[in-house]
Amino acid sequence: MKNIDSFKYYGLVRELTLTDFKLKYKASFFGYLWSLGKPLMLFGVLLVVFTKFFKMGNAIPNYPVYLLLGIVLWTYFVESTFASLSSIVGKGDLIRKVYFPRIILTISASVTALITLLLNLVVVMIFMVFSKVSPSISSPLLLLVLIEFFFFASGVSLLLASLFVRFRDISHIWEVFAQALFYATPILYPLSLVPGELGKFLMLSPLAQIIQDSRYVLITTETDTVFNTLSFPFSLIPYSLSIVIFIIGYWIFQKEASKFAEEI
C-alpha cells in the first residue's frame, strides 16, 4: 500500500524469522536438537514397525533413508502450516498498531520452518553416508523440488492464516485434516502397495509428488513418481496444483489483509 518501495521489508522478514528461531530454541539446553527429536522418534518407531513387523520396507532399497526423508519433509509441511496458522492472530498487538505488509508475518513463519527443514536435511545426508547410500547425480535437482515445496506450503499457510482470523476452529479442523493427509501420502508405505486407481489418485497430491520426487532425485530412481504413475497430461496436475494453491492462498490473504487489524 504505502511506501512499500522505500521500506526494506526483507530486513523485517529476517528479524522476525531470527526472533522466532531464537525464542524457539533459547529456553532449552538442547535447542535445535529438540526439533530434530520429534521426526527422529517417529522415524524410529515406524522403522521398527515396518521393517520388523510388516516386512514392508524390504520391498524398497534403502528403506530407512527413504522413510526418514519422507518424515523430514512431512515435518516441514506440518510445522510451516501450524506456525503460519496463528502467525496473524498471535501478532494481533503488532497488527493493530503498526503498518507493514501483513504477509511478512506468515512468510517469516514459513521461513522459520524452512530453516529447520534445511538443518534436518543435513541430518538426512549424514544418515545417508552412514547407511552407505551413494547420492545420485540428480541430487542438485532437490533444490527445485524444495522451491516448489516452499511455494506449496506457503500457499496453504497463507490460506490457513487468513481463515484463522475469522474462524478460530480452523486449527482443530486442520489438525484432523493433516492427520488424514499423513496417511493419504505415501510417506511410510510404498506407493506400489496401493492398488491401481487409488494409487494414481493419491499421486495427484502435490505432497505425494514432492516427497516422491525428492526420494527419486536423492536416494533411488526406483521410486514411483508422477511420471511413471500417471500418463502425460495428468502428470502435470500435482505441479499445477502447487502453483494454483499458492496463487489462491496469496490472493485470499491479500484480500483479507486490510481487514485484519479490525477483526483480530
Place this chain on the structure above:
Amino acid sequence: MAIDRHTAIKVDNVSKLFRIPHEKHTTLKAAVLNVFSKKRYTEFQALNKISFEVKKGEFFGIIGRNGCGKSTLLKIIAGIYLPTSGKVKNDGRISPFLELGVGFNPELTARENIYLNGAILGLTRKEINERFDEILDFAELEEFVDMKVKNFSSGMHVRLAFSVAIRAHAEILLIDEVLAVGDANFQTKCINEFAKFKREGRTIMFVTHDMGLVENFCDRALLINRGKLSQLGKPRNIAYEYNLINELEKEKELAAENIGNEGNRDSNRWGDGFAKIEKMWMEDENHEQKHIFDQEQDKIIYIKARIKFYRTAENPIFGIIVRTPGNHDIYTTNTLWQEMETGNFSSGQEIVVEFALKNHLTKGDYLISAAIAYSDAKRYYDWRDNWYRFSISSNKISSGVVSLESKISILES
C-alpha cells in the same frame, strides 16, 4: 487526488463506519450453522467526513475525548485501517508506529529488541548498526544492553522504545499519547527531541490529552468530537474549545449518574426507613441546578435533599459528609453539631433540607453522603453513603483538596 508540494498529509472526506455484529461468529461451525440467519449489526460511525491538510514541517495535534475517533483517524493515516469512504494521501515516508515499544519481545535482550523493533519501523540492519550506540546512549541503558526486556522497569521500557522510534528516519511521525509515561527528566529530553524534529522540518502528528503540550508545541490542532471535525485552528482556541466540550459532556454524565439516584452506584444505604431521603440535587447562587461548579465564580454551593417521613419524628438530625473519590472526609456537618432544633414531623410529611456551603474546593470530583438520624444520634432513619457526585472546575492551577485562597506578596525586608 494530487497534493501540492507543501502538503504532507491530505485527508479528504474520510469516514469510518464500524459494523459491530450482535453475535460474532468466530468459528466455521457457527458461520455454517448461521449461514441463512440474518446478520444483525450495530453501526458505529467512528469518523464522519473528516477533511483537512497537514503542511510539511508542521506540528499538528489531534485532540478529543476518549472514543471520539482520534485514534481511528491516526490508524487510517498510518494505513492500519482502511477508510469506509474518502481518501488519505501523504507525501513522504510515514513512520508506521502509533505506540511505543510495539513488537518488543520480553524474552529478548535490549540489544535484540533494538534490531527487531528497528526492523518493524523499517530500518535495515546496517542503519540500525550505525544508530545502535546513539539509541542506547539516548535511552541511558548502556549497562542493560544484554538484559532481557521483561526485567526492565516500565520507565526503561519506554525509554528504549522511544529511542528506537525517533531513530526511524521517517519524514512524517504519527504518535499516539507517548509522553504520558517516563520520568520528568526523560520527558524533557523527548520534548527537546521533538523541538529538534521541528527545526529539521519533519512533520509530526500527535494525539494527546495534554493541553499544555498542545499549546506549547503545536502549530495547529484539530478537535474531534463524536467522530466529527469540530474545530481546526490555533492550539489555544482548540484547547479552550476542548475544555468546554469536556465540561458539557461531564455535566451530562454526572446528570445521568445522579438522576433518580436509585441504586445506580455502589452506594451503601442503611437505616430503619421510617424517614427517607428521596432525592438530592445541587444548585448555584442563582438556584440553577447543576453538577459542575466553578472554583472562582460559584462562591456558595447549595446541597438540597427532599425527605419524606413515614412515622412521626421528634427533632431528627440531618447531616452531610463531603468526601474525595478516594474516600477521605473533607467536611462533615449536621444539625446536632450546629445546635439546631429541627422540630417535629408527622407521618407522610415531606420537607426539603438545604445546606449552603462556602465553596472552598479545588478542581476535581467529590462525593456527598447524606443521613437522617434519631435525636439520640445513635440510630439512623436513612443513611445514603457516597450517593451524589459533583465536580469543581477551574481555569487556574492549584493542587490539593481545599482552596485556602492565598494572596502572595513580595515585601521589602
